[in-house]
Amino acid sequence: MAIATANHRDFLFRRLHTLAGVVPVGLFLLEHFFTNATATEGPTAFNNAVNTIQHIPYLHVVEFVFIFLPLIYHGVYGLYVAYTSGYNAQQYTWLRNRMFALQRITGVITFIFIIYHLWTTRFSGQEPNFNFVHNLVSNPINFWIMLIGVVAATFHFSNGLWSFMVHWGITVGPRAQRISAVVMMVFFVILAFVGIDALLAFVHTA
Amino acid sequence: MSVAEQDMNSKKKVVRLLIERQDDPNSSPYTETFDIPWRPGMNIIAALMEIQRNPVNASGEKVRPVAWESNCLEEVCGACTMVINGKPRQACSALLDQLSQPITIKPIRTFPVIRDLVVNRSRMFDALKRVKAWIPIDGTYDLGPGPRMPEADRQWAYELAKCFTCGACVEACPNVNEKTSFIGPFAISQARLFNTHPTGAMHKKDRFEALMGEGGIHECGNSQNCVQVCPKGIPLITSIAAMNRAVDGYAFSSWLGK
Numbered sequence: 001m002a003i004a005t006a007n008h009r010d011f012l013f014r015r016l017h018t019l020a021g022v023v024p025v026g027l028f029l030l031e032h033f034f035t036n037a038t039a040t041e042g043p044t045a046f047n048n049a050v051n052t053i054q055h056i057p058y059l060h061v062v063e064f065v066f067i068f069l070p071l072i073y074h075g076v077y078g079l080y081v082a083y084t085s086g087y088n089a090q091q092y093t094w095l096r097n098r099m100f101a102l103q104r105i106t107g108v109i110t111f112i113f114i115i116y117h118l119w120t121t122r123f124s125g126q127e128p129n130f131n132f133v134h135n136l137v138s139n140p141i142n143f144w145i146m147l148i149g150v151v152a153a154t155f156h157f158s159n160g161l162w163s164f165m166v167h168w169g170i171t172v173g174p175r176a177q178r179i180s181a182v183v184m185m186v187f188f189v190i191l192a193f194v195g196i197d198a199l200l201a202f203v204h205t206a
Numbered sequence: 207m208s209v210a211e212q213d214m215n216s217k218k219k220v221v222r223l224l225i226e227r228q229d230d231p232n233s234s235p236y237t238e239t240f241d242i243p244w245r246p247g248m249n250i251i252a253a254l255m256e257i258q259r260n261p262v263n264a265s266g267e268k269v270r271p272v273a274w275e276s277n278c279l280e281e282v283c284g285a286c287t288m289v290i291n292g293k294p295r296q297a298c299s300a301l302l303d304q305l306s307q308p309i310t311i312k313p314i315r316t317f318p319v320i321r322d323l324v325v326n327r328s329r330m331f332d333a334l335k336r337v338k339a340w341i342p343i344d345g346t347y348d349l350g351p352g353p354r355m356p357e358a359d360r361q362w363a364y365e366l367a368k369c370f371t372c373g374a375c376v377e378a379c380p381n382v383n384e385k386t387s388f389i390g391p392f393a394i395s396q397a398r399l400f401n402t403h404p405t406g407a408m409h410k411k412d413r414f415e416a417l418m419g420e421g422g423i424h425e426c427g428n429s430q431n432c433v434q435v436c437p438k439g440i441p442l443i444t445s446i447a448a449m450n451r452a453v454d455g456y457a458f459s460s461w462l463g464k
């Protein structure tokens with residue numbers, strides 16, 4: 001038996017994974033939702049917001065280093081984590097164990113969704129503007145896929161923040177963890193609302 | 207009903223047990239049904255002893271008696287942990303009258319099964335060795351008395367000291383499985399216990415290093431099943447979160463100090 005092996009590789013990978021889920025991937029999610037929410041102010045507001053982003057200097061580098069790389073790392077390693085986890089929420093039905101399973105299920109849904117989402121938007125070869133998104137989500141199939149994606153991603157992020165605070169020793173005692181669970185579920189509802197509201201704005205105001 | 211009549215009824219009462227059995231470490235498991243005569247105050251061990259006395263299954267066939275392990279019979283040795291009605295717990299403190307029937311009994315399969323309900327828990331003891339779950343006090347000369355432990359710490363640390371390596375938390379944890387090498391919740395809690403002791407704290411870093419090693423603290427995914435099943439009510443998730451804080455801090459400072 002190896003005693004106190006100096007192999008810290010898994011520890012490092014795992015900690016990088018939880019960190020990447022919040023900084024930068026989680027921060028990007030917030031930014032993304034904020035930009036989309038400008039659609040509720042009308043097409044001009046959204047087009048202006050998109051325009052601002054497109055004038056970030058070295059946009060491709062920023063996008064690649066701060067979004068793509070961390071997202072791919074968190075996503076691919078997350079799939080591996082989801083694969084190696086056991087699932088026994090049917091035998092042990094208490095809340096946290098169900099959330100444990102849901103965290104992994106929504107992670108996998110989000111992974112599939114992000115591929116679809118990048119395919120239909122970023123890499124569709126079309127100009128990102130209000131009309132383009134309007135046409136996309138006016139198709140009910142796309143609309144429902146987007147809705148599922150929004151709910152899965154916001155749940156995964158909110159519940160992930162709860163778990164993040166345990167992994168980094170921020171919420172240690174049971175009371176702190178209970179309170180943070182409530183706060184994170186409120187956060188989930190608000191974030192999901194913002195996402196769905198933006199989605200509806202793209203469908204209706206044209 | 208007279209007392210005598212009541213007595214007669216209780217004599218006739220039988221309890222049905224569905225036991226998951228396995229003949230040897232490599233054969234496949236099968237379930238066998240037993241009807242055993244009820245006596246007041248019976249626990250699962252008493253029921254298994256009944257089968258040992260009269261190894262006849264519910265179809266009336268004579269079978270090999272069911273093998274199990276037990277020692278203390280008072281929930282302190284951990285030898286008799288089984289999955290009873292779907293939850294890992296000690297057979298010696300599981301009273302038949304408090305269980306819904308028929309009662310299902312299975313071995314704790316997170317460990318290698320040796321025969322029937324007997325498992326090999328040595329993985330747990332290896333994990334304790336790995337995190338140095340002891341306090342080194344021996345020297346080549348008299349080292350004198352160690353530092354005193356503050357009473358406030360002693361009080362909560364005592365709760366952690368109640369762990370009897372029963373394996374219930376290891377069985378319930380979804381991240382202890384054939385795809386991972388997770389040492390299990392109890393070992394992290396024990397590392398915290400011995401890091402809290404003023405003499406044990408002299409080997410703090412060894413325990414942090416061990417927890418950062420393969421199958422260490424990072425394998426915890428916060429399902430929190432452990433704290434729900436621990437028969438001693440040990441605050442395992444608090445221990446894990448506290449050790450997360452300590453290990454993350456140690457990793458950072460040792461990395462920056464390099």
Ligand code: HEM
Nearest residue numbers: 018021026029075078079107110111157160161163164167
């Ligand atoms: C691309 C697909 C994704 C997959 C497959 C995935 C998978 C996972 C898994 C399995 C966990 C649990 C890790 C653990 O408890 O140790 C997790 C945690 C987390 N994920 Fe994701 N994820 C994905 C995308 C995202 C996205 C888009 C975000 C941000 C909005 C995110 C944020 C988080 C956070 C904050 C955690 C908590 C980290 C922790 O427990 O400390 N994930 N993810």
Ligand code: SF4
Nearest residue numbers: 369370372373375436
């Ligand atoms: S922590 Fe509790 S459940 Fe786990 S081995 Fe110790 S006593 Fe058993």
Ligand code: FES
Nearest residue numbers: 277279283284298
């Ligand atoms: S026989 Fe010791 S715990 Fe049950």
